[in-house]
Amino acid sequence: MENVGYKTNRIKRFLHRIPVRLIISVVAGLVTSFALSTLTHEVLHLLGIFPKPFKPIFDRQVLIISLFYHCIFAITGAFVTARVAQEKAPLNLGSINSTFSHFQK
Secondary structure, eight states: OHHHHHHHHHHHHHHHHSOHHHHHHHHHHHHHHHHHHHHHHHHHHHTTSSOSTTSOOOOHHHHHHHHHHHHHHHHHHHHHHHHHHOSSHHHHHHHHHHHHHTTOO
């Protein structure tokens, strides 16, 4: 019976070491960045600035517009992460966000 209590205490100590606030903050930053980028992308499709979905983009001006707002929204996502975490999580978000932004299109 004493082993069960020992294992329970060990699990509780492990769970208290997990930086839950950092995890929530990074997820909040990613969701913010992804939602803003997706919404802007769809609005630009509806306005006719971007080609139809799943069609390649060859126009340099459209690519520059896309790069600009993706950078702004990545910074916004990092800001949200920093405000929620109030620690060093934006450094992690920057690398994650730049990785996932390539798969969004």
